[in-house]
Amino acid sequence: MRFRKRQRLVLIGLALLLLGGATALTLTALGDKIAFFVTPTQIVGGEVAVDRNFRVGGLVVDGSIRRESDGSVAFRLTDTANEIEVHYQGILPDLFREGQGIVAQGTLVSAGAEPVLSASEILAKHDENYMPREVTDALKEAGYWQHNEAAGDAPADGVSQ
Amino acid sequence: MIAELGHFALVMALGLAIAQGSLPFLGAARHDLALMRLGSTAAVGQLACVTLALAALTNAYVTSDFSLLNVYENSHSAKPLLYKISGVWGNHEGSLVLWVWILALFGAAVALFGRNLPLPFKARTLAVQGLIGTGFLLFMLFTSNPFERLVPAPLDGTGLNPILQDPGLAFHPPMLYLGYVGLSVTFSFAMAALIEGRVDASWARWVRPWTLVAWVALTLGIALGSWWAYYELGWGGWWFWDPVENASFMPWLAATALLHSAIVVEKRDTLKSWTILLAILAFSLSLLGTFLVRSGVLTSVHAFAVDPSRGVFILALLVIAIGGSLAMFALRAPAMQPGGHFAPVSREGGLLLNNLLLATATATVLLGTLYPLALEVVGGAKISVGPPFFNATFVPLMLPLLLAVPIGATLAWKRGNLMGAFRRLRLAVAAALATMALYLVLVSPQSLGAALGFGLAVWLIGGSVTDLAARVGLLELAPGRTWQRLKGLPASAFAVTIAHAGLGVLIVGITASSTLQEERLLAMRPGETTTIGRYEVRFAGVDERQGPNYSALRATFETTSGGLPVATLHSEKRFFPVEGQPTTEAGIHTNLWRDLYFVLGDRTPDGAWAVRLYINPFVIWIWGGVGIMALGGLVSLLDRRLRVGAPTTAAARRGGRPDLPDPVGA
Known part of the structure; x- marks a missing residue:
């Protein structure tokens, strides 16, 4: 009987230890390892701290894409109310183009009236008709939404967005 | 006409599934042999019907019958034959047919190969399987x-998303479904055991x-x-902690x-209710995965519905299946007899730690x-939870698990000896520590993570081999x-x-590719x-190139090392006119030690091209390691105890009918 009790105590102790450890890990991770989704208006309004990783959605401003000779890209992103500048080192998604809804993830390198986002990742749709849901939400928040199809009307973007 | 036949076959399958999901229960309760045997007949009949439906749909795809809405929306006459066939499950409705077909396949397999099962138990198992089939057939017939x-009928179809037109993706869904749906059998066995209140070796x-x-x-x-995500998406990575990936990973973990x-239930007759709960959870997570990827809650290539x-x-x-089974578990599990006890340091203890x-x-x-x-849903902030979260939570939980694997496998049942285990594994311990030390001294003193990863890998491989030795x-x-x-x-x-x-091989691949990857992004001019x-x-x-149903810009990279030629790589940007969609094909050259992985980007205004070059070390070890793990599973299937270990009646041993009810059940 004593043996069984000890066995149970060890078990419960181990389970609690694990649970406690996992909870601590999860809470810390939720505190600083997640990316909030914001709109260009919020960034211009100074609501986003520099050095904080976040996602921003919007439309690529027509005629704003500049490809540098080192292979990097700069463009402007708008939610139709406000614009921010985005810098990106990398290969753009196949369906990245002007006027298109995209999501950029990264950190602000300068805040204020002329914020610049240094993007680590650019996500665009993987299908002709699809608009990332975050982008439609950002446009709605800015009071502009007249795309003829609501988000999710058509299937599919990439595996990772 | 063939399509209508397929539709009719689905309705027939539903009828059979309803019969399979109800009558054997009744038979088992009343000890009615005929009703119990009906389960097997219905299961085989259901397989025949769903096979007919799947064949009818495949026929429509192969012959490009665009009078079917589903074919029109997801196929095109100019598509290569392989992708016409894989297009059958490259969409919501078709993938459901495949799901139900595999479910029926497993049901029929239990009916045909489960000869050593006591008849009432087999009847109840098949009945639960029938209930699952009923749910999914109803779903298909009423909404999809x-x-x-x-x-x-239109003249031609609208095509299949080009990134799905790939050999890797042709076989990924059937294989994954075989796993998802295979867990339904375990679930049915668990439910039947709960109904009978008996779980034993x-x-x-x-x-x-x-x-x-x-x-x-x-x-x-x-x-x-x-693997598909690695070579098709052109992002240089192989796992992105995307919700869709997680949806398949959770049932795998369970x-x-x-x-x-x-194993503990089989050898030591203990941990019984926990095992039953795991069987329920594993299938519930499969269902949850199906819901997540198919309902449109997540936006991804998989979200057809x-x-x-x-x-x-x-x-x-989902609510009925998970809620019902958990309620059943809550009702019946406490009645199960706890089995033998064991010391914390023992094989059971090790397996329990693995489970926790x-x-x-x-x-x-x-x-x-x-x-x-x-x-x-509750109106809070919109956030994205990506790799940083999982690296900070999942990885620390895996480290103790990997450390414990060789020790747990070495410990004796009931009461083990930790020092003895280490003595037995001393060579593996030495090899792992030596690997870490050598790595830190010779390669890079800073990268503790990489050293730890390689040390763990050597520990796992060495531990397995020394234990066998x-x-x-x-x-x-x-x-x-x-x-x-x-x-x-x-x-x-x-x-x-x-x-x-x-x-261990997998850990080598993961560690190397995530810590030693080299990457360069630059603009290059031809020459x-x-x-x-x-x-x-x-x-x-x-240069430009024409594919079967696409046109492509193809970049050529000539790679040399110390003046000696290594490989010529071709990276492409393809354009699919039917779907109006471009895709990127990375140029990849694989050997045992590294992948060269080159991606072609856009043209810059001054005539150069953005290119991204990666060296992914040991990346093939990832899939090699997973393949070896799967091979281990197949070898385990060969174990003769799985076949002869089940109790057989004296009549069966004399060559009589093994599927007669045992005296307890009758």
């Missing part, structure tokens, strides 16, 4: 009919082969998906835990996957005796060695040369 006609032995089949298929299915806890009624229907199925860690890891993945959805007395006994012992070992002993060593790692890369230029 694959045979819907389109009048007038023979139950564990019956369940084991089915769990193994499902686990092997799920393992290979996930690997195929990850199934892995189940595989291990079922956008009709909200479908989402609600799957959610209802895997279950906790599953919980963190579940949380990270559902948290953003839950937050959005110790079992057969290698170098301690005469070679002849060792050979005798080796021949005497059950297949499952080799399976453990193979699977755990495969895990220019650059270097990455120890390779010189000459960008020869871009």
